[in-house]
Amino acid sequence: MRHIETMPGEPNASMISSIINLVCPQCGGHMMDFQCWGRCGRSWLSEWEWALNTMRRPSARAKSAGPKR
Numbered sequence: 001m002r003h004i005e006t007m008p009g010e011p012n013a014s015m016i017s018s019i020i021n022l023v024c025p026q027c028g029g030h031m032m033d034f035q036c037w038g039r040c041g042r043s044w045l046s047e048w049e050w051a052l053n054t055m056r057r058p059s060a061r062a063k064s065a066g067p068k069r
Contacts, residue, residue: 016051019044 018025022032029038034045 012051015044015047019048 012025015025019031019034022030024031024036024038024040024042025044026042027036027038027040029036029040031037031044034043034048036042036044
């Protein structure tokens with residue numbers, strides 16, 4: 001079993017890559033819909049949402065929202 005560590009406020013690139021490639025970052029099993037079908041059976045949805053929110057910067061959201069009136 002692999003141990004996953006992340007720095008506070010920074011997404012773990014290895015975890016993100018594994019999830020994108022449908023491989024469980026913890027046990028290496030096959031994943032579907034963020035759920036591991038391998039030995040650990042872990043759901044990675046909350047980690048995925050955390051990584052997406054961490055990668056979004058407030059300045060990026062302001063630019064995508066357009067100018068305020």
